[in-house]
Amino acid sequence: MNNRLSWECYALELAEVASKRSEDPFLRVGAVALREDNSVISLGFNGAPPGKTIDWSNRDERRKRVCHAELACLRYCIPGEVKLLAVTLCPCSECIKQIAMYKISKVVFRDYYDKDDFAPKLAKEFGIDLIQINNLTSSPQKETFDSAPYYEFEIID
Numbered sequence: 001m002n003n004r005l006s007w008e009c010y011a012l013e014l015a016e017v018a019s020k021r022s023e024d025p026f027l028r029v030g031a032v033a034l035r036e037d038n039s040v041i042s043l044g045f046n047g048a049p050p051g052k053t054i055d056w057s058n059r060d061e062r063r064k065r066v067c068h069a070e071l072a073c074l075r076y077c078i079p080g081e082v083k084l085l086a087v088t089l090c091p092c093s094e095c096i097k098q099i100a101m102y103k104i105s106k107v108v109f110r111d112y113y114d115k116d117d118f119a120p121k122l123a124k125e126f127g128i129d130l131i132q133i134n135n136l137t138s139s140p141q142k143e144t145f146d147s148a149p150y151y152e153f154e155i156i157d
């Protein structure tokens, strides 16, 4: 029995760590991009653009200004070099567009974002595999993702 963490769970754990750097008091999100050889290209978390400040006191106002973790992570990537993007929260539709622009075809996430039902539809349209992994540390995963306990994200129409 191989108890090694899968690369998908490894990336998601790193995303979890990155999210802890976020200063958003309402929602902390982290993202990690892996290359073909599973080395880390970059990490990112949601927050203000570098050198800028956001008033975090109003939940709705801050939403208009905060840069998503995916964007923070992808700014260090070259289109085509990302094999896997791991995000602690299911990407929104805007981020799905970005993900498609970077030619990323596989995204794993932990929590579903129920405020953007269009995102999974758009991911499917763009040929992006959107996979939820919700039991990260409780049971170690096998190295091959195919045999790891995960389920494909279902689109509810």
Ligand SMILES: [Zn+2]
Pocket (backbone or CB within 6 Å): 068, 070, 091, 092, 093, 094, 095, 096
């Ligand atoms: Zn987003």
